[in-house]
Amino acid sequence: MSKLAFFRPDDDRAAEAAEIVRGLGHEPVSDPMLEVxxxxxxxxxxxxxxxxxxxxxxxxxxxxxxxxxxxxxxxxxxxxxxxxxxxxxxxxxxxxxxxxxxxxxxxxxxxxxxxxxxxxxxxxxxxxxxxxxxxxxxxxxxxxxxVRPAEAGQSAELAAEGELAGVCFTSSLTVEHFLDAADERGIRAEAVTGLNQAVVGAIGDPTAETAEANGIQIDVVPEIAEFEVLAEAVARRL
Incomplete structure (x- = not known):
């Protein structure tokens, strides 16, 4: 199963997202980038x-x-x-x-x-x-x-290693926090390269614009701004 990363808060939203990704036939990589x-x-x-x-x-x-x-x-x-x-x-x-x-x-x-x-x-x-x-x-x-959880960043490491097949960004802030986590690890350029070799989805145009302004190519922006629709769109491209 190919790895598909998402950044939902570490609560029922992350659990629901993991279930959706598994149902689409991919291995979920939950890397919460937002903490309330x-x-x-x-x-x-x-x-x-x-x-x-x-x-x-x-x-x-x-x-x-x-x-x-x-x-x-x-x-x-x-x-x-x-x-x-x-x-x-x-x-x-x-x-x-x-x-x-x-x-x-x-x-x-x-x-x-x-x-x-x-x-x-x-x-x-x-x-x-x-x-x-x-x-x-x-x-x-x-x-x-x-805020960004201190432990966030597994997805940046996987991206830098070329191990992510798909990524779902659900807000501009998740993009920014992903890049901050990559910066802390000294792997920003490698992580962005890894993302650009994967299928990257953004939940809406503002998120896509933030990503593209930082050198991340966006492949999918669904018409409906919901995680399940986004994940399905990324999975179809995969």
């Missing part, structure tokens, strides 16, 4: 619209006892499923699961309203700037920070 560091903040409760951008954010909001007063928007179906599982109603899901897609979905509704954006410390300004341009009064709450 909660800020103990909670989304505001007085907004007309509250935007959640991740399952992690939903879980932290629910643990804090957050109760929204207005409508709730999820950036994509995984976030929406997490909201519903936690007992929240979901009023808005964009057709395109991205910051750009969410801005386009809400643009005509938010002029003059208060919009709360609750997410990580690495959220794209595309979302907040776009909502402000649409006339909303935007407040952002950082629910958690995303």
């Amino acid at each position: 560091d909660p800020t103990d903040e909670s989304p505001r409760t007085d907004a007309d619209y509250t935007v959640l951008t991740s399952k992690t954010g939903v879980e932290l909001a629910a643990e804090a006892g957050w109760e929204p007063s207005g409508e709730v928007a999820a950036i994509g179906s995984p976030t929406a499923e997490a909201l519903r599982s936690a007992g929240y109603a979901v009023d808005h899901i964009p057709e395109e699961f991205s910051s750009t897609g969410l801005v386009a979905h809400l643009r005509d509704a938010v002029d003059g309203t208060r919009v709360e954006v609750a997410r990580s410390d690495h959220g794209s300004p595309v979302l907040t700037d776009g909502l402000e341009d649409a006339g909303a009064y935007v407040h952002e709450t950082v629910l958690y920070r995303l």
Whole structure:
């Protein structure tokens, strides 16, 4: 079985990803590049619209006892499923699961309203700037920070040795942390060369742009920004 690497946080997301990769006939290489560091903040409760951008954010909001007063928007179906599982109603899901897609979905509704954006410390300004341009009064709450685990980097070593057949990058930050781990080991050039000999997938255009700006060739960008769709697309190319 050929090795396919991914960088999901070391929780049920990594376990689910490994199961998906095995089901596609490849050996999973789980190298978590993101670790959640909660800020103990909670989304505001007085907004007309509250935007959640991740399952992690939903879980932290629910643990804090957050109760929204207005409508709730999820950036994509995984976030929406997490909201519903936690007992929240979901009023808005964009057709395109991205910051750009969410801005386009809400643009005509938010002029003059208060919009709360609750997410990580690495959220794209595309979302907040776009909502402000649409006339909303935007407040952002950082629910958690995303840091690189100290032990991360096995995938960089495998890439440098030419042992990875496929790679799934699920955010710009996973690309950056992969390269940081390679830098620490003094194998960045070798790791990038190894990636460029593999099939590399990016979950969306911003992730692809980050990778390509750092010399990593992207072979696959799925139409739907979900890990399973990304992994299937990489596996098809393999």
